[in-house]
Amino acid sequence: xxxxxxxxxxxxxxxxxxxxxxxxxxxxxxxxxxxxxxxxxxxxxxxxxxxxxxxxxxxxxxxxxxxxxxxxxxxxxxxx
Amino acid sequence: xxxxxxxxxxxxxxxxxxxxxxxxxxxxxxxxxxxxxxxxxxxxxxxxxxxxxxxxxxxxxxxxxxxxxxxxxxxxxxxxxxxxxxxxxxxxxxxxxxxxxxxxxxxxxxxxxxxxxxxxxxxxxxxxxxxxxxxxxxxxxxxxxxxxxxxxxxxxxxxxxxxxxxxxxxxxxxxxxxxxxxxxxxxxxxxxxxxxxxxxxxxxxxxxxxxxxxxxxxxxxxxxxxxxxxxxxxxxxxxxxxxxxxxxxxxxxxxxxxxxxxxxxxxxxxxxxxxxxxxxxxxxxxxxxxxxxxxxxxxxxxxxxxxxxxxxxxxxxxxxxxxxxxxxxxxxxxxxxxxxxxxxxxxxxxxxxxxxxxxxxxxxxxxxxxxxxxxxxxxxxxxxxxxxxxxxxxxxxxxxxxxxxxxxxxxxxxxxxxxxxxxxxxxxxxxxxxxxxxxxxxxxxxxxxxxxxxxxxxxxxxxxxxxxxxxxxxxxxxxxxxxxxxxxxxxxxxxxxxxxxxxxxxxxxxxxxxxxxxxxxxxxxxxxxxxxxxxxxxxxxxxxxxxxxxxxxxxxxxxxxxxxxxxxxxxxxxxxxxxxxxxxxxxxxxxxxxxxxxxxxxxxxxxxxxxxxxxxxxxxxxxxxxxxxxxxxxxxxxxxxxxxxxxxxxxxxxxxxxxxxxxxxxxxxxxxxxxxxxxxxxxxxxxxxxxxxxxxxxxxxxxxxxxxxxxxxxxxxxxxxxxxxxxxxxxxxxxxxxxxxxxxxxxxxxxxxxxxxxxxxxxxxxxxxxxxxxxxxxxxxxxxxxxxxxxxxxxxxxxxxxxxxxxxxxxxxxxxxxxxxxxxxxxxxxxxxxxxxxxxxxxxxxxxxxxxxxxxxxxxxxxxxxxxxxxxxxxxxxxx
Numbered sequence: 001x002x003x004x005x006x007x008x009x010x011x012x013x014x015x016x017x018x019x020x021x022x023x024x025x026x027x028x029x030x031x032x033x034x035x036x037x038x039x040x041x042x043x044x045x046x047x048x049x050x051x052x053x054x055x056x057x058x059x060x061x062x063x064x065x066x067x068x069x070x071x072x073x074x075x076x077x078x079x080x
Numbered sequence: 081x082x083x084x085x086x087x088x089x090x091x092x093x094x095x096x097x098x099x100x101x102x103x104x105x106x107x108x109x110x111x112x113x114x115x116x117x118x119x120x121x122x123x124x125x126x127x128x129x130x131x132x133x134x135x136x137x138x139x140x141x142x143x144x145x146x147x148x149x150x151x152x153x154x155x156x157x158x159x160x161x162x163x164x165x166x167x168x169x170x171x172x173x174x175x176x177x178x179x180x181x182x183x184x185x186x187x188x189x190x191x192x193x194x195x196x197x198x199x200x201x202x203x204x205x206x207x208x209x210x211x212x213x214x215x216x217x218x219x220x221x222x223x224x225x226x227x228x229x230x231x232x233x234x235x236x237x238x239x240x241x242x243x244x245x246x247x248x249x250x251x252x253x254x255x256x257x258x259x260x261x262x263x264x265x266x267x268x269x270x271x272x273x274x275x276x277x278x279x280x281x282x283x284x285x286x287x288x289x290x291x292x293x294x295x296x297x298x299x300x301x302x303x304x305x306x307x308x309x310x311x312x313x314x315x316x317x318x319x320x321x322x323x324x325x326x327x328x329x330x331x332x333x334x335x336x337x338x339x340x341x342x343x344x345x346x347x348x349x350x351x352x353x354x355x356x357x358x359x360x361x362x363x364x365x366x367x368x369x370x371x372x373x374x375x376x377x378x379x380x381x382x383x384x385x386x387x388x389x390x391x392x393x394x395x396x397x398x399x400x401x402x403x404x405x406x407x408x409x410x411x412x413x414x415x416x417x418x419x420x421x422x423x424x425x426x427x428x429x430x431x432x433x434x435x436x437x438x439x440x441x442x443x444x445x446x447x448x449x450x451x452x453x454x455x456x457x458x459x460x461x462x463x464x465x466x467x468x469x470x471x472x473x474x475x476x477x478x479x480x481x482x483x484x485x486x487x488x489x490x491x492x493x494x495x496x497x498x499x500x501x502x503x504x505x506x507x508x509x510x511x512x513x514x515x516x517x518x519x520x521x522x523x524x525x526x527x528x529x530x531x532x533x534x535x536x537x538x539x540x541x542x543x544x545x546x547x548x549x550x551x552x553x554x555x556x557x558x559x560x561x562x563x564x565x566x567x568x569x570x571x572x573x574x575x576x577x578x579x580x581x582x583x584x585x586x587x588x589x590x591x592x593x594x595x596x597x598x599x600x601x602x603x604x605x606x607x608x609x610x611x612x613x614x615x616x617x618x619x620x621x622x623x624x625x626x627x628x629x630x631x632x633x634x635x636x637x638x639x640x641x642x643x644x645x646x647x648x649x650x651x652x653x654x655x656x657x658x659x660x661x662x663x664x665x666x667x668x669x670x671x672x673x674x675x676x677x678x679x680x681x682x683x684x685x686x687x688x689x690x691x692x693x694x695x696x697x698x699x700x701x702x703x704x705x706x707x708x709x710x711x712x713x714x715x716x717x718x719x720x721x722x723x724x725x726x727x728x729x730x731x732x733x734x735x736x737x738x739x740x741x742x743x744x745x746x747x748x749x750x751x752x753x754x755x756x757x758x759x760x761x762x763x764x765x766x767x768x769x770x771x772x773x774x775x776x777x778x779x780x781x782x783x784x785x786x787x788x789x790x791x792x793x794x795x796x797x798x799x800x801x802x803x804x805x806x807x808x809x810x811x812x813x814x815x816x817x818x819x820x821x822x823x824x825x826x827x828x829x830x831x832x833x834x835x836x837x838x839x840x841x842x843x844x845x846x847x848x849x850x851x852x853x854x855x856x857x858x859x860x861x862x863x864x865x866x867x868x869x870x871x872x873x874x875x876x877x878x879x880x881x882x883x884x885x886x887x888x889x890x891x892x893x894x895x896x897x898x899x900x901x902x903x904x905x906x907x908x909x910x911x912x913x914x915x916x917x918x919x920x921x922x923x924x925x926x927x928x929x930x931x932x933x934x935x936x937x938x939x940x941x942x943x944x945x946x947x948x949x950x951x952x953x954x955x956x957x958x959x960x
Binding site: 032033034037038039040066067068069072073074075079 | 207921926
């Protein structure tokens with residue numbers, strides 16, 4: 001199998017990644033009162049980011065399973 | 081007063097030679113310090129312009145006396161440049177990245193590449209990201225270029241040899257040459273190295289001028305004999321000056337190249353060790369006595385260095401330290417303070433209308449206990465109160481004076497035991513002045529401090545201001561810290577004898593008449609007993625459960641399994657033959673015993689419920705009453721443990737020997753099967769491993785079997801058994817080892833194999849795979865071990881010892897690193913975790929936003945409890 005054919009998001013240990021549209025991103029930044037630079041970062045070259053086609057400056061929503069909260073949503077800013 | 085200013089930002093740069101000369105007040109040229117009269121020599125290392133330390137002299141620069149003069153920098157002109165040890169790696173990288181060309185000296189990158197790197201750095205800076213990775217990439221790229229893109233000069237490979245040598249091919253590069261090359265680097269190339277041209281030029285990493293620290297930074301001390309002893313730094317500077325001078329003389333005299341080079345090397349060595357005396361590859365400079373010199377870097381680095389030793393940590397006044405000992409009659413929020421300490425530690429009290437008489441009495445008593453040590457009058461004069469002047473001073477007292485009065489009962493102090501690993505390591509206690517010389521604490525507060533009484537010492541700090549006391553009470557009071565934020569359960573509670581005492585009291589069949597019942601409750605404020613459980617010949621009797629119920633706060637309902645529960649397949653509930661099923665209804669203990677699972681620290685369910693559902697004060701009172709009651713109970717019953725508690729009857733001994741013999745036989749069979757190739761290997765194991773595993777299993781089974789036998793014969797009233805089952809101290813395993821069989825000794829989880837070829841000791845035949853030959857100890861501690869068993873036991877024991885030693889040091893350092901990495905994170909009001917710049921670390925603390933100290937053993941809510949509280953629990957079916 002070629003590297004390209006692997007969808008990392010299908011692996012059970014990889015949480016769900018979604019690129020957010022600008023409106024939603026704006027809402028999140030207002031909700032948490034943060035600038036883009038204050039958000040946790042993810043590299044454009046990250047396998048999961050590549051898979052969903054995130055570009056530098058996009059905000060990615062990461063939905064993961066949590067031991068304490070069952071389901072936990074966090075956000076990351078894509079950087080170069 | 082000067083106004084406070086905020087630091088906007090800090091810029092780091094290199095010290096330019098010009099800068100060094102500018103801030104210098106004297107050029108030091110002679111290596112001598114004092115003349116024959118003991119007077120500082122001009123232009124020497126103790127020149128009076130560098131500051132003064134001897135009383136009576138005045139600084140020639142600022143005119144101040146010692147103490148007021150801050151000291152002034154000097155400088156030494158080095159005869160040749162030397163490498164600064166702190167920058168050797170950077171020097172290497174820069175050397176590799178620039179062109180060696182006579183008229184070039186530019187970074188070996190094309191204009192395009194250069195621009196690209198600079199742009200990326202700019203972009204990263206704007207985004208507040210560290211530019212280090214780009215700088216590293218730049219060094220990597222440019223080092224590979226072997227032909228200068230600007231002048232076409234062929235490059236030669238440069239090698240760095242620790243600690244301070246650089247070779248270009250076979251030619252050794254002198255610091256002077258390197259300096260020349262660096263000087264040629266154009267200003268616009270400097271940012272590529274991550275440097276700012278305004279504050280740092282690469283050639284400044286080659287020292288031509290050495291700053292001389294002021295005398296005040298390296299004071300000499302006068303010994304009793306009148307002899308002067310110089311500071312380590314001064315010694316080092318003397319060395320530098322001497323070699324510098326010799327180097328200069330030799331060079332001027334035209335000495336052979338070889339000698340010059342040697343001298344330069346020596347100068348380099350002295351300058352290197354002046355900065356850092358622990359560089360790898362450089363022998364450390366030593367004092368005449370053989371002690372390594374403490375130079376600049378040694379002053380700053382490490383635990384006792386300037387940062388960790390003098391700035392982050394300091395010694396304090398108003399503190400005391402002594403041995404601790406137990407006093408269960410104290411409340412958990414009290415601390416017994418020896419009278420001698422209470423007379424030394426003081427608290428400032430300003431005299432007012434309301435307290436003048438009280439303070440006058442204090443002063444009148446002077447140094448005798450509830451007295452005072454000092455009086456500060458309105459004019460600011462401080463008077464020491466002695467027995468002689470006490471009366472006199474007491475008369476002069478007026479409003480506004482400040483009396484340093486002795487510590488007395490009820491004062492708020494902080495109490496601490498090192499290592500302070502969590503916040504409960506320092507808590508606020510109330511003083512109780514007591515005779516004798518130790519601090520006394522209630523044994524129930526031992527767990528948070530991790531204290532015992534085998535000689536532990538603790539520290540006490542007296543809060544000096546009203547604000548400090550208020551804050552201590554609000555945040556650090558013992559009763560506010562009963563619940564640990566680590567796991568959301570009580571960390572303060574019964575241990576050892578308190579658990580045993582509770583267990584003995586609440587067991588079935590204990591009856592007390594009125595006198596003994598009230599005697600047990602003496603230290604509590606319960607004076608009325610409930611309806612007696614029984615009347616025998618007209619005399620009322622109460623059972624232990626009733627007495628315990630008296631100290632429970634009202635309205636408590638609880639059902640759970642006690643620690644002594646066997647986890648039978650079919651629970652018989654309230655009919656449990658061991659009385660392990662605890663039922664509390666409306667604060668009456670109806671069934672079950674109080675043991676570790678009820679009142680123990682960490683695990684106590686009754687304790688947990690009381691702390692979580694009642695005010696702190698009630699919880700404190702409960703723990704106090706519990707410890708008073710428990711200690712009285714164990715004292716009236718009497719409880720001891722001796723060697724004869726390990727006695728087991730002959731029959732038991734025979735059964736134990738049989739069990740061991742049986743195991744031996746089984747092992748023989750296994751070994752025979754192994755030798756005849758009849759053994760089936762387990763999945764994923766080799767034949768040898770399979771055999772070992774099976775033998776280990778068999779031996780483990782043998783030990784458990786012997787343990788059960790011993791337990792059966794010892795009976796449940798044996799004091800060791802009582803302690804083990806109630807969870808007070810020790811385990812059944814400990815008992816087994818004492819009375820029946822110590823069991824297999826292991827190294828790294830395996831039987832012992834090391835020793836001679838094919839055998840562990842010469843006492844055994846080669847290739848003997850039997851139990852005895854590989855560390856099975858069939859004896860008990862009581863019967864004693866035979867010599868081979870003893871040896872194997874020592875092997876296993878040593879491993880445990882080494883393990884704990886390694887673990888504590890490893891985990892200590894790991895914790896330090898964790899704390900340093902996490903100390904600035906903060907949970908904000910919106911529940912997010914952020915660092916100092918507002919950067920998000922977690923979108924919700926712990927992902928669920930739950931404060932573990934307010935949780936129920938880590939869970940946000942205890943659903944069962946709520947259901948029980950609402951629906952009721954008539955049948956005793958629901959359990960927590």
